[in-house]
Amino acid sequence: MAGSFKTHRYETCTGSKQYKLLxxxxxxLPYYWRAMQCARRYIEEGYDANHLANAGKYISAMLAAAVxxxxxxxxxxxxxxxxxxxSTMATVYQLYWDFVKDWGLFSLSSRNFLLRDDxxxxxxxIYYASIAFNFALRLAWIETVLHLSLGPVENRLVDFLLASLEIIRRGHWNFYRLENEHLNNVGKFRAIKTVPLPFREMEYGE
Known part of the structure; x- marks a missing residue:
């Protein structure tokens, strides 16, 4: 049994229905957790419809993954x-949320073309290049569906590279998300926000 990996093809595992389901x-799961976080924020923050719309982005991604x-x-x-x-509908949804909601870009009235004032x-x-970079990597699902032939490059290596690029894309996305959040906080005079502690405040002298 220990040497079965020498006699069984790699596709014996990856080709099974159980593997694909796993x-x-x-x-x-990550999309589900984020959708639940958005639903919780919707309830806890005064039923802001933006949180439901954000949850819809993750639900569309879950449906695309299921298909x-x-x-x-x-x-x-x-x-x-x-x-x-x-997948196209989910990608359009995600790109809109990335650029308009999370990054605050594509403001038609901005003095910086298709960006924002601040x-x-x-x-x-750099911003335009980042838009193109994020757009291109959001379309990585095309390769996973169509399995485009890249000559001598093995499909598993391509999948690994795409997964690595997705990690880079998320880190890259975080920079502009935090930049936009910081500018909004400063502009709306909420750069410092009190975070309630999960226990009762104790007065000195008790």
Whole structure:
């Protein structure tokens, strides 16, 4: 049994339905947790509809992941069309939220074309390059669905590289998200916010 890896092909594991289901569950959980966080903030912060809209972004990603899992199990032309449709809609939703809501860009009235009035970086080209970078990596799902042939490069290596780029994209996204949040906090005079502690305040002398 210990030497079975020498006689069984790699696809013996990855080609099974159980493996594909497990891969879907793993990809599903982060979206589920974030959607629940948005729902909680919606309730705790005065029923702000923006939190529900943000939850919708993660729900659309979950639906797209579910459809991609179904296509992996049943690779028919019908499911391929549904995958392309659902993933495209989810990607458009995510890109809008990235650029407009999280980064605060694409303000038509801004003195900086398609950006915003207040920028931390002086070189505007960096913002445009970051938009293109985020846009390109948001489309990485195309390779995972179509399995584009890259010649001698093995598919597993491509998947690893795309996963690594997704980590970089998220770190890159965080920079502009924090920049926008910082500028909004300063502009709305809420740069310092009191965080309530989870226990009763004790007065000195008790």
């Amino acid at each position: 891969a879907y569950v793993i990809s599903f 991609r899992w179904k296509y992996a199990v049943d690779p028919s032309p019908l499911w391929l069309a549904i995958v392309i449709l659902s 920028l931390v970086l002086q070189n505007k080209t």
